[in-house]
Structures are given as structure tokens and as C-alpha cells.
Amino acid sequence: MSSDPWGRVDETGTVYVRTADGEQVVGSWQAGSPDEALAYFERKYEGLVVEIGLLEKRVKTTDLSAKDAQAAIDHIREQVDAHHAVGDLDALRVRLDKLTELVEARREERKAQRAKQSDEARKAKEALVAEAEELAQSDQWRAAGERLRALVDTWKGLPRLDRKSDDELWHRFSHARSAFSKRRKQHFAQLDAQREEARRTKERLVSEAEALSNSTDWGATAARYRELMAEWKAAGRAQREHEDDLWNRFRGAQDVFFAARSSVFAERDAEQAENLKLKEELAEEAEKLLPITDLKASRAAFRSINERWEAIGHVPRDARPKVEGRMHAVERALQEAEETEWRRTNPEARARAEGLTGQLQAAVDKLRGQIEQARAQGNNAKADKLERELEGRQALLDQALKGLQEFGG
Incomplete structure (x- = not known):
């Protein structure tokens, strides 16, 4: 009979293994010696040790699921419980129990992790929903549309929740x-x-x-184009494929009109500049009539100048007051000369001037006689008073005589 610390073989060839619950039959061995029988079943035990070691490593270092790990443990435990090996089977059971505890702890850990991930996924999806509902009211069509598409991609990357919660949030x-x-x-x-x-x-x-592009009613048409431009701006934009073409036609029509107007205005400005030069020459010719010495000749010369003046067209608006003012000055000088000549040759005016002069002369002569008489009588106060009165009448007489000289008298 052969034996070792964990097993023995009896005389009938039956192999036993020692456990905490006593000896358990391993099997029957008839093919060789008892030592060979023990060695065979000891190798069975070593196989279980290796298998358990590998399983422990897989549980600790890989993402082996708790379900698969427990199935592997149960499979090994069945072999240990079947007592088909010689060795410290109780030690193997202890290792399997610890491994079961580790798997269970890992299961709880992963369960907690899944719960945490689920909670995070719920919060993430709730945040996506809140943002989507806010974006639903946005008028930033491009930016909001792109953001909503990005939210869909984010949603697809999140874990699913329980069906009810996931469906409600997705809705x-x-x-x-x-x-x-x-x-x-x-x-x-x-x-x-x-x-x-x-x-x-x-x-x-x-x-x-x-x-309107060919109109020559420059003022009214230009004003209408301004109104059309205001209406254009107020109309808003047309479709992109039409807007540029319509604008080019609209602007082109205006360009035709304003180019024609500019050409006409440039020609008119040149003509008016030439007119101004001619009128300045006539004004200079008129100014040579001053001062008026021969009224009749000056009047005839000015009439000739004025006829030529009227035959000339418009001058630039800003130059008009100055050149016309020069002509008006000569015209006023002629009018004043005519008025003076009229007064000088008017019989009624001459008679009135002569009558006034005679009255003043008689008054002056009378005052002189009164002054001589007063001084002869020794009344110097009266004489002084009369002399002051004489001074006033003499001044009036001098002025009347000067006026009479204008009539050639």
C-alpha cells in the first residue's frame, strides 16, 4: 500500500484523497503500481491548480464578465467537488471561494459603474434635450441647425437608458x-x-x-431717379439669381441718363463760361462811358451795348451777380444824369427855383435894412437877433442860387 500526505491507494487499487470531511474515493487504479496511481491523480490536481491560477489572473487583469467568470469557477468547483484529484482540495475550495468573492465585488463595482454611467448619460441626454428645446426657438437658422445636427451625433454616442426614460427624452x-x-x-x-x-x-x-434713360428733362428725371433708388432700397432683396442682374440693369439705365446729362451740362458750362467772358468785355466797354459827359451819346452807346448783352445767353449762376452789377452801376449813372438834365431843362422847375430865389433875396434885403435901422437906433440886441436870422436866410438863398445854376440860370 502506497500513500502520501493527501492520498493513499489500498490493496484493492482504490485511490483515496484526504479532506477536512475525511477520506474521499478518487477512483480505482488497476494499470500499474500504487505510486503510479498517486502520481496520475496528483497531476490531475496540478492541472486544477494551474486552471485556477489562470482564472484568477483573467479575473484580475481582463474585462472578463462576472457571468463568464462565475461559470468558469463553477466548472472548476465541480471538478474539485468530484474528488478526481489528489492534493489539498480544501485549499482549492478556499481559493475558489475568494475568487467568487472577488467576482461578486467586481460585479457590484461594475453595477455601480453602470449606474453611474447611466446617471451621467441621463444627465447628458437631459442637457441635450434642454439645449435642443432652447435652440428650437432660435432665429439663427444656420448656426442653430448645425448645432442640432451636432447634438444628434452626441446623442448617438451616449449609452441607452431604460426604455421608458430613453423613449421619453428622445421624444x-x-x-x-x-x-x-x-x-x-x-x-x-x-x-x-x-x-x-x-x-x-x-x-x-x-x-x-x-x-427714363433717354430723357432730356434733366431736373425732373434726376429727381425721379432719386425716388426710384429710395423705392429700390425699400423693396428688399430679390432671389440671389435675380438680384445682381436686376441691379446691373437698374444701375445701367441710370448711368446712361446721367452720362448724357453730364455731357450736356459740360457743354453748357463751357458755353456759359464763354458767355461770361463776352459779358465781362461788354461791362468793361460800358464802364468806359463813365463819367457821363455827353448824355445823348452815352445813352446811345449804352443802348447798343445792352442790345448785344441781351443777345448773349446765360452765364454761370455764381458769376451772374457780379457782372450784372457792373452794368447796373453804369445804368444808374445814366439815369442820374438824365434826372439832372431833366431838372435843368424843366420850365416849371426853373420857374419854381427862380420864384424861391426871388423871395429869399427879398427877405435877405429886408433883413439887412432892418439891421441897419436897429443899429442906427442903438438897439444892438435887436440887430444881433436879426443878423442870426439873416445868416439862416442867406444859407437858404445860397442853396437856391446853386440849384438855379443847374438850370443854366
Whole structure:
């Protein structure tokens, strides 16, 4: 009979293993010696040791699921409990128990981790929903649309929650996207309608602008073009494919008109500049008549100058007052000379001047006689008073005599 610390073989060839619960039958061995029988079953034990060691390593260093790990433990435990090996089976059971505890701890840890991940995923999805619902009210169509698409990609990358929670959040998320899409569609439909209305308005403005392009009613047409431009700006933008073409036609029509007007105005300005030169020469010719010495000849010369003046067209507006003022000055000098001549040759005026002079002369002579008489009587106060009165009458007489000389008297 052979034996070792963990097993023995009896005389019938039955192999036993020692455990805490006593000896357990391992099996029967008839093919060789007892030592060979023990060695065979000891190798079985070593195989279990290796298998348990590998399983411990897998549990500790890989992401082996708790379910698969427990299945592997149970499979090894069945072999240990079957007592088909010779060795410290109780030690193997202890290792398997510890491994079971480790797997269970790992299961709880992963459960807690999944719960944490689920909670984080819930919060993340709730945040996505809140942002989507806020974006649903935005009018920043491009930016909000791009952000909503990015939120969908983010959603797809998050773990699923329980069906009820996930479905509820997805419904809110999807509803927000749909609401935004509906509002955006309505906005662009309205925008398209506005742009179509703007296109029709601008086509009408273009037609009128083109019809006016050959007008020569410069002032009224330029004013109308300003009004058309104001209407153009107020009309808003047409569709992109029409806007540039309409604007080029509208602007082109204006350019034709204003180029023609500029050409005419440039020609007119040149003509008016030449007119100014001619009128300045006539003004200079008129000024040579001053001072007036021969009224009749000066009047005839000025009439000739004025006829030539009237035959000349317009001059630049800013130069008009100065050149016309020079002519007016000569004209006023002629009028004053005519008035003087009229007074000098007017019989009634001459008679009135002669009558006034005679009255003043008689008054002066009378005062002189009164002064002589007063002094002869020794009344110097009266004489002084009369002399002061004489001074006034003499001044009037001198002025009347001067006026009479204008009549050649």
C-alpha cells in the first residue's frame, strides 16, 4: 500500500484523497503500481491548480464578465467537488471561494459603474434635450441647425437608458428638432415670398428706369431717379439669381441718363463760361462811358451795348451777380444824369427855383435894412437877433442860387 500526505491507494487499487470531511474515493487504479496511481491523480490536481491560477489572473487583469467568470469557477468547483484529484482540495475550495468573492465585488463595482454611467448619460441626454428645446426657438437658422445636427451625433454616442426614460427624452429631443425645422421652413417660405415680391417690384423699377434713360428733362428725371433708388432700397432683396442682374440693369439705365446729362451740362458750362467772358468785355466797354459827359451819346452807346448783352445767353449762376452789377452801376449813372438834365431843362422847375430865389433875396434885403435901422437906433440886441436870422436866410438863398445854376440860370 502506497500513500502520501493527501492520498493513499489500498490493496484493492482504490485511490483515496484526504479532506477536512475525511477520506474521499478518487477512483480505482488497476494499470500499474500504487505510486503510479498517486502520481496520475496528483497531476490531475496540478492541472486544477494551474486552471485556477489562470482564472484568477483573467479575473484580475481582463474585462472578463462576472457571468463568464462565475461559470468558469463553477466548472472548476465541480471538478474539485468530484474528488478526481489528489492534493489539498480544501485549499482549492478556499481559493475558489475568494475568487467568487472577488467576482461578486467586481460585479457590484461594475453595477455601480453602470449606474453611474447611466446617471451621467441621463444627465447628458437631459442637457441635450434642454439645449435642443432652447435652440428650437432660435432665429439663427444656420448656426442653430448645425448645432442640432451636432447634438444628434452626441446623442448617438451616449449609452441607452431604460426604455421608458430613453423613449421619453428622445421624444422631447425629436419634437424640439421638428419644431425648429417647421419654423425654419416657414421662415424661408416667407422669405421666398418676400423675395419674389421684391423681384416683381424691382422689375417694375428697372422698366421705368430704362424708359427714363433717354430723357432730356434733366431736373425732373434726376429727381425721379432719386425716388426710384429710395423705392429700390425699400423693396428688399430679390432671389440671389435675380438680384445682381436686376441691379446691373437698374444701375445701367441710370448711368446712361446721367452720362448724357453730364455731357450736356459740360457743354453748357463751357458755353456759359464763354458767355461770361463776352459779358465781362461788354461791362468793361460800358464802364468806359463813365463819367457821363455827353448824355445823348452815352445813352446811345449804352443802348447798343445792352442790345448785344441781351443777345448773349446765360452765364454761370455764381458769376451772374457780379457782372450784372457792373452794368447796373453804369445804368444808374445814366439815369442820374438824365434826372439832372431833366431838372435843368424843366420850365416849371426853373420857374419854381427862380420864384424861391426871388423871395429869399427879398427877405435877405429886408433883413439887412432892418439891421441897419436897429443899429442906427442903438438897439444892438435887436440887430444881433436879426443878423442870426439873416445868416439862416442867406444859407437858404445860397442853396437856391446853386440849384438855379443847374438850370443854366
